[in-house]
Amino acid sequence: MTWFTGLGLDEFKYIDQPEEITVSLGGGSYTEYIYSRSYATDGGTAIAEYNDASTAAVLNQSGLGKTYLLGVSFSDVILRNQMDMDFSADRGDLNTYEPTTDTFMLFLRAIYEENVPYATWKHTSTKESKASVIITHDLDSQSGADLMSDFVDLEISYGISANYNICTHYIDDAIDGDYYTMNNAVYQYALTQGHVISSHSVGHFRDWDDETTIPLGAPGNTMATYLPGNNGTTTTGATVYGELEVSRDPLENDLGIDVKTFRSGHLLWNEFQPEVMEALDYKFDSSFSANSTLTNFPYRVLYERSLSAARSDIYEFPMNASDGYSNDDPANVAATWLGILGNNVDNGALTVLLIHPNREYKLDELELFIQGIPEDVKAHNMDAFGEYWSARDAFSYTVSTENNILAITLGDSVALPVHTDVSLVVKDGVNLAGLRVETHMGDGVSYEAVVNDSQDLVLYSFGVD
Secondary structure (H helix, E strand, O other), X not given: OEXXXXXXXXXXOOOOOHHHHEOOOOOOOOOOOOOOOOOOOOOOEEEEEXXXXXXXXXXXXXXXXXXXXXXXXXXXHHHHHHOOOOOOOOOOOOOOOOOHHHHHHHHHHHHHHXXXXXXXXXXXXXXXXXXXXXXXXXXXXXXXXXXXXXXXXXXHHOOOOOEEEEXXXXXXXXXXXXXXXXXXXXXXXXXXXXXXXXXXXXXXXXXXXXXXXXXXXXXXXXXXXXXXXXXXXXXXXXXXXXXXXXXXXXXXXXXXXXXXXXXXXHHOOOOOHHHHHHHOOOOEXXXXXHHHHOOOOOEEEEOOOOOOOXXXXXXXXXXXXXXXXXXXXXXXXXXXXXXXXXXXXXXXXXXXXXXXXXXXXXXXXXXXXXXXXXXXXXXXXXXXXXXXXXXXXXXXXXXXXXXXXXXXXXXXXXXXXXXXXXXXEEOOHHHOOEEEEEOOOXXXXXXXXXXXXXXXXXXXXXXXX
């Protein structure tokens, strides 16, 4: 589906990259994809077309009003993609920019921005930063443990806190030996330097997404009772409860921490994952790649791969850049990552980088990437960003304008002070004659305000007036 950006419509303000102008609805061996309609314009203006040149979206203007008609459903182009239920719509592997899902969400936001005076929306990055980046490391080998402290030191030298996702591989099978119990000191060192330790499963099994081989299981597993293994082909004795429970509890017990984040081995997804993560009090996941979900924004995963399934409380942060290279020139690798970051910055989207800390040349790649992060992009660890995003999700408000004065009324469930990083953007806010933020009871709310590059107001640090 191709957007007609050449029309110069304000609604296309975020759709300016080739991967955004033409998006993917399906591919691979499929001959039929999602259900769609095409239209005769009948006096309207075609604003998008399918690859058979039929009209995919229409804009009709009547007086001061506008009607937008899309030939696809948001369930199909957003929810379906987020759970990797698309019909092979992904156009590339890791380290390629894939914004198909995002274009539809950003199209809606642009409609609101360009047609509602002083449009006000929740920003997708912390405070006034343009976008956010999260650096993560998957430690699933002894070589990763051997070099981990070098990555720890490099990041801290730049003031960056990262997530180190640890496999508690205390078993001895065809995949590997016990590389967990002997490396407690380096995990402790990462914590003392301000990094975060997260879970990366026990066995790092390649059949994690096979629910017959790795079923739900039951809680109550320990290192003494949970003894899975892989013979080089098939996993035996593994359960979802076991992998999530015994990859968390040893870390918490040995390190005295609260593990909130999980990433599966090989970025595979088990259907029981959201249910078990909730039961075990995990909060955040990063087991999908943005190339699979076709989105770079966080979202709450569904309990099942069904468009009618309920949303879980688990937030997904898709990974969109990784060390999936064979010792390429570090400058080229970093440039690829920074290209993805740059596209995401333009949309206010999140960039999640994965590096296995198991090769020295990856230190050069990482440092070049860190040096290229723009000053107005904020680096976070996933736990901190997840807490921000959860608070953002729970933040509610209404707006009204009278005599060029904007009133923002917080929802009755909003407790003060609000998470300091949660921010609102007020379109063209510098032109307001006045601005008031209040509780649902009419009490004044304090805030900080800055003006961004677009002359919009960015408000944050909402507290008691």
